[in-house]
Amino acid sequence: MAERYLILGAGASGLAAAKAIREKAPESEIYVAFSDAHPYSRMLTPYYLNSEINENALYEHNELFLKSCNAKLLAGRRAARLFAEERYVEFADGEAVGYDKLLIATGSTPINRWALFERIVSLWDFDDVRRFKEQLAKIDELIIIGSGFIGMIFANALHKIGKKITIIEKFDTILPRMLPPEAALIFEKALEDEGVNLLTGDAIKEIEEAADKITVVTSQGRRITTDMAIAAVGVKPNIDFLNGSGIKTDRGVVVDKNMRASDKSVFASGDIAQVISLNQDVSKVYPTWPEAVEQGRAAGFNMAGCDIEYPGGLLYNTVTFGSMSAASFGKIDKDTEIIKWKDASKGRFVQFWIEDGKPVGACLVGDNSRIGMLKGLIMQSKTVGNRIADNPTKFAEAFLLSNHFAGHEYKG
Amino acid sequence: MSSSYTNRLLRVNLSDGSIKIEKINQDWQNKFIGGRGLATKYLVAETDPKIDALSKENKLIFVTGPLTGTPAPTGARYMIVTKSPLTGAVACSNSGGYFGSELKFAGYDMIIFEGAAEKPVYLSIYNDEVALKDASEVWGKGVWETEELLKSAEGDSEAKVAAIGPAGENKVLFSCIVNEKHRAAGRSGVGAVMGSKKLKAVVVRGTKGIGVNNPTQFFEDINRSKEILKDSPVTGKALPAYGTAVLVNVMNEYGGLPAYNFRKAQFENAEKVSGETLADTRLVANKACFACTIACGRVTKLPDEASEQYIVSTSSRNWKNAGEGPEYENTWAMAPLCGVDDIDALIKANWLCNDLGMDPISYGATLACAMELYDTGAIDEKTAGMNLAFGNAEALVKMAYATGYREGFGDYLAEGAYRLSKRFGHPEFFMGVKKQEFPAYDPRSVQGIGLAYATNNRGADHLRGYTIASEIMGIPEKTDPAATEGKAALTKLFQDATGVVDSSGLCVFSTFAIGLPEIVPMINSATGSNYSVDDALKIGERIWNMEHLYNLEAGISGSEDTLPKRILEGKIPEGPTKGMVNRLSEMLPEYYKLRGWDSSATPTEAKLKELDL
């Protein structure tokens, strides 16, 4: 009998896993269960929100993709309980599905302390987004709570269609987990030039909701009245349904280098998984799209019987607002050596975090071609410190030399 | 409609710091095509030929041609047009590399610099973002270090930099403007003009791109030219293999390689510095300019032991890296002309010229003149600061440094051979025309080039009328170098045709294989113009006359269309061309006649009318 693979979640991670499994186990059964009516790419919801793409485009890719993997879709199935020893999952509707191998890729949910307020939403589930879109014509002004990647992507989408945006961020500068303050300030200036009202180093103290407006009172005593607010203050892995299952969780589902959870038939990947970092020094969750893809792929191969070591988690992402963009990769702590280049007037900033001559983190503000090389430099852990030290904007040259593309071994 | 012209020029006033974008004068563009022709028209229209070249009244023009930045083979060239401080004549100095194409991609055909800055500045161009910035951090530094520092300051390793070195800052009269560290707008002291304006560099980056008027036709035209270039033994084989230095042995064997300040026409040790020797022993790669399918550039490296010799300073100059050159002209001027046969000293002196920003032809020629002064006792070791005997390789390297910084005797060398020879009482030792030193072909044994030297508008020069192609290489047809018959017509033809090439943005080396019948169609399909070959030749003639008129007004009369006594009367002492002199008088009158000039070299009214000048 063919192996049965059950994947919970049809996001980036679940899809990547399905494809990997199909590649290595052509005769197997693959089931993909998801709680919405359609499988869709959450990353695309902002583009749907401001009508850059239509509703179909949201799940077209996922449906076709899963079809080409010959996966059976279990729509509208929210996982309620896992029976690991017996190897089956019970869904909220009471149905149970058994498996030979399970992938938990149910992702995360946004943290929303203000869920009781009607006018404060977190645009996570598609239904929430659709409802919000239907009201868009009546919405002129918005507050975005939180200036992380998700807050920014919605801010950008709504700004593009003429909404007046206020962003509240409790840290002193925006994108605190992506950009060091100096870089963030360049990004902030671009936002302000575009007419965004930026309130950094401030937090919500009180909310007053009226019939058709909402007023936010901040710790610093500001009062902002708008039509709606979007909560984008972070996400937490959906591990609640694993209570009592015996699967080891911490902040997320703890997995090993093969993406395997504490039960040998159970794997986890994406926003819900807790992995060892690329530097092998911490265990944490990396809730970004490209990580979800990589983890799902590694998990899928391993579920299908391969022995692939996932290299380790890297926090990397890219964010755009208007004509300004930024990308950051890896470890951006204070404690390592830093090499940077800045020209605020040009809106450009490049910084590397170096340990023992090897880049462990990098961030870049402003448009740049070949930025993927920053990922490559960090992943390969090449000793390129010297070359970058002279001029960190010459990372492409450093990349080529360190990879012997120039037919010449660069000796640091 | 699309065109490979951007039709925009940047006008930068260094005195008041203003920067304006203007539309290129379309009438002038039609009459002069672009490049040398167009920029000279601007110079003629906007400046008084009598001004002091190093005053703020002079203008410094960077100009590209319509084919610069396109895939037309050799479409890399840009020109610097200004009044020369060396000659007082019009200067049009040509360079390759990547700077010209980048300027086009940023959206400009031309930059005109006016006035002078109070403090050192550089111009930064990133598409429409143009600004004058403080250059105090790089003033005083060599070209190579300047380029690295400015690219770093701008945070763009893909920016292209044209800069002067200490030589330009010190207004060495033959200093030049260097881009990509080793490509130079070399002759006539254009670097000194830039230095007099306290303009250290231009940094440009362009991401706009350019189009062409008729893409289908354009690709057909350029592909045909690319095929011809590939099949030609010169552009397809000899130049990529040996660079222009292939000519060392060729000219030496013929008896036309001037040595020891033109005392001789052959060098007994030519082998040691020939293109073949360079390729066999020092070459590590050959390099191309933008869009060039020839790739004549020499990239060389010194052997370890040589890198320790003749150290001139502990500056960041690094003899251990690869560098470019030497080419034929540099090799000739700094080796055979000076009697030097040390190839490593030659390489170093050439790199010094590149880094300090100095014309190696004029430098070598001036040093050779100094060596003859030394040899005859007109100067001694005390005056010179060291032994300046012919053949002294150490002097070649050390004096290059001294000249760039105008230190000691270098301060005199920095004035060029004409002023040097006069200063020490021997003007007859100056080997050149109109105060510019001869290039690497002995006019006594090659008659036509002698006429070209005598009449070229920017002084003694080979590139503005390269009759050598015909007289030595047989391109397009072989003529007898020793004969004067037909040379007037030949010289005029080369001069006029070259005016077109210099205005197109292509490199003259393309003309070793292709000619106006191939070049003119490329201009047409790129821009939508409709020139015939005859139209183009007329434009070339127009450019020639315009430059000549400027010179006349600048006070350079027809009496300066002459050659030194040693060339007219000093017979070649030995070798296959023994006994030869240049018989200018057999060619010049006919040349004036063909040009439509009177005997004082003034264009007649009829000629001016014909050319619409």
Add this chain to the structure above:
Amino acid sequence: MKTLRVDISKCTACRQCELACSWHLTGSFNPAKSAIKAFVFDTIARYVPYTCFQCDEAWCMNSCPVSAISIDAKTKAKVVDKDRCVGCRVCTIACPFGTISFDSATGKVYKCDLCDGDPSCVANCPTGAITYGDVDTSSTSRMSQWALKLTDAYSVKEASL
């Protein structure tokens, strides 16, 4: 499968490849928008044409949320469908070789697509530094070799493959 192969000893940094590629991708001569670039390392006299080597792992394709990148049936190149691309740029940070980039003028990404089997850079390279041929031959380019090395991280140790 055929792929681009580069012999850096032949490259003269003439950048005709950049002109050809940018023409193919954008309809203008604009090296800044070329998928291939001839990097110049002047002090060591090395000139290196560099572009996507159509690696097996295809991080760009895997990371795209709208399936805008797919494998061309004929050439096996990973090709961007500009109509599907929404400009989210995730592929540009997923590719560890940096061979896919974002063009702010168009709002889309671009990469080498092997020109439908007749690469323009190959046709316009005057020295034959870039050729188009089988990847398994002994003249495999350095790029391909290195690409295989990195994808080792994901290579399968199981014999069944």
